[in-house]
Amino acid sequence: MKFALAIYAAPFSVQASQTALHFAQTLLEQGHEVIRVFFYQDGVHTGNQLATPPQDEQDITQAWRALARAHQLDVVVCIATALKRGILNEEEAQRYQQPASNLAPEFTLSGLGQWVEAVVHADRVVTFGA
Amino acid sequence: MKFALAIYAAPFSVQASQTALHFAQTLLEQGHEVIRVFFYQDGVHTGNQLATPPQDEQDITQAWRALARAHQLDVVVCIATALKRGILNEEEAQRYQQPASNLAPEFTLSGLGQWVEAVVHADRVVTFGA
Amino acid sequence: MSTLHTVNKSPFAQQTLTSCINICRAGDALLLIEDGVYGALPSAPTAQALKALVNDRKVHLFALEPDLQARGLNDRISDWVKVVDYSGFVQLSTEHKTVQSWY
Amino acid sequence: MSTLHTVNKSPFAQQTLTSCINICRAGDALLLIEDGVYGALPSAPTAQALKALVNDRKVHLFALEPDLQARGLNDRISDWVKVVDYSGFVQLSTEHKTVQSWY
Amino acid sequence: MSRKVLFTLRHAPYGSAIAREALDALLATAVFGQDISVLFMDDGVFQLLPEQAPGGLPQKTLSSSLSALPLYDVEKLYVHAPSLEARGLTRDELALDGLVSLSSEDVATLFSEQDHLLSF
């Protein structure tokens, strides 16, 4: 089946981010298709490649990056809620004259339209709230 | 009186961050001393200088920066919970070989000892939880 | 068409599970995840309502095994709660037409 | 020595205010802030307990004015709730020896 | 392709950004021509109180944004009656016209008619 996942929860702060990761891994293991993962609200922090967790804790951002690379996942970070929370790619950093960018390269910064498109084409939509 | 403030709440996500800001402003207006503001847990996102909120929303990070400059406030971001959440100064970015840093210059990245020291010397400790 | 409901908040702290219980209908499934698994305890304020949901209103009730295990709850849950792993979570989400997340 | 308690969660959604009410003692103050100001409504599940707190247990009860105003609650709150602004919040924190934040 | 999508809004305004960011998601979905229903439930009904004035926070007024929903052709607007009653509110005093009251059983039926359920 075609799944679209919405993640509203910050990594490293609440468990929902781990739940979503585990759910996505299981979906892919079972041969389902994840047509898009959309990070919204505090979920956008998942795309921050500067996250440097201690060695004895899971690096959720790295885990999503690895999953995205292994399965060519379409992982989208909502541009409006990300800018507000200080998650930027190089293009937006330049546009707003910010001194640096921090979005991991596996993530795409895009609008809510990407989410609506995924909802339209998905057989199932699953939300992971904070 | 000498106040120490602890802020555990993310800016732009929950109101507690605005409440803390307003409380600190009022303390200073009334002649109280804010000996330290300690950002912990999701509060550390307050130090992210890449935050780019839309023009019709309050820029909480800028408001804290302005308050810190105007009153020479000691605003400390907890280093352990900040690194985990991807908030780094240049020194830590180099140490962990991260491609960029994002901590606003008005904030200091430091350990929990700074918080304990503030608690010891404060007449009042006020916590702003998420 | 039936719905899979997920609940991730403790019923001792929040009203989330109660809200979900009021909306479940026959054929739906309710999956307790994260801190929601405290709702599987017989001492939970929602315990009688959940039992009635299973027995009288024909709702299927589950709790996510790794979340029970993390919290030390495996041997403490009510016997009307079924335990599933992530494969079960995925299967439930395919068997029901929609998924409602209560958080 | 007395304590200022702050509560920032809606009593319709969370048990936070109830927990605080059980711990308040005579001479303490309780300040409702953020979504906690919904606790100032007469319809709140905690309304009778709060009234008893004020009348029988001699606890001072306040709600933060800008938070009431934001939510459209100014004309709806119980008459045993006093309204304060941020200056009042600061003053309460100086008048009591400690501040306990319930969130 | 148009899908039947229900937005369930269960959180109070201002205390968190959920209500505001839910509205943004709702309007985006409306703009893309989906068949949207909106349900206010639990503390989400507080989004509908009139006379909200968050100038002091400062945040934008949510109720006035909500009243623009019909302009986006979002016209299937529901409120969970037991949530209103528990809060001592009546449909007539709310800042949004055209709300249909639903019992818990009605909400279950509404859920069953959707292609997708989005919750905020």
Place this chain on the structure above:
Amino acid sequence: MSRKVLFTLRHAPYGSAIAREALDALLATAVFGQDISVLFMDDGVFQLLPEQAPGGLPQKTLSSSLSALPLYDVEKLYVHAPSLEARGLTRDELALDGLVSLSSEDVATLFSEQDHLLSF
């Protein structure tokens, strides 16, 4: 200068990072020689359940970290008895020894004896 500081822990473990990060703050305060008391209350008592095994999450086991508190000379350990009772738990089955049970009134007294109250 040593201050009397009470840590009140009210949140369940694993669902959020609060319990873990509270413990870090607690141990740091102990290392700096303050006069610390710890109170487990509301869902915070779930931090004390034995047989926690979060390997699948993956997070570190909280209860085993808590059992190290006496090594840090944190020995004033309290549990709110009504919180335990409401959850069907007894003091004897918890993963931490030396917990003193307090009524709500006792907790109010404990609060009144402190220089500062830190809540997590």
